[in-house]
Amino acid sequence: MGAQVCSLRLPGSPEQVGAARRFVADVLGTAHAHRDAAVLLVSETATNAVEHSGSGGPGGHFVVTVSTTDNWARVVVADEGSSGVLCFCRVSTESTEGRGSELLDGCASHWGFTRGPEGTQVWFDVGTEPAERADQDESSPLRPWAETVGGGAPGILES
Known part of the structure; x- marks a missing residue:
């Protein structure tokens, strides 16, 4: 069975981070084994989008x-x-901010980002990628493996 794909465009305000969490939770459903990790990580990445981008x-x-x-x-x-x-x-152990990459490293099986003139896409995987996804064409927008950060030392990558 192929992957289900759903998207939601949200206004860039802090209260919409909760809407992003609810969206991911609803798409994955209560039975998905990796729902909690995905909800936690979308909260972090959506917050960064609102706080640190246009x-x-x-x-x-x-x-x-x-x-x-x-x-x-x-x-x-x-x-x-x-x-x-x-x-x-x-960041230092005393810092109250800047723990996003630690969360991604700890909860995601892979993560990374792409950056271009239109903006930045931060992505993360939770769980084990199915075989039919692994065979996808490298040009798929949901498969930017060249920019994988997680699983290795975090770094700054720009495309």
Whole structure:
């Protein structure tokens, strides 16, 4: 069975992060083994989209896309980009911010991002990718393996 794919465009305001969480939870359903991890990680990535990109500005928006099978999900949060440099940094134990990459490293099986003139797409996988997804064409927008960050040392990648 192929993956189910659903997308939702949301206004770029902080209260819409909750809508992104509900959307992912609803798409995955209560029986999905990786629902809690996906909801936690979309909260982090959607918050970053609103706080650190043009999505949080007047008229801004971000898009959440969920691709899922019974044992796997990929979530992509696409924002309107930023002129700043992306930083997936390690922070001190006393810091109350900046733990996003640690969450992604700890909860996602893979994660990464692509960045272009239209904005940034941060994506993460939870669970084990099904064989039919692994054989997909490399040009698929839901398969940016070249930009994988998780599973190795975090870094700054730009395309």
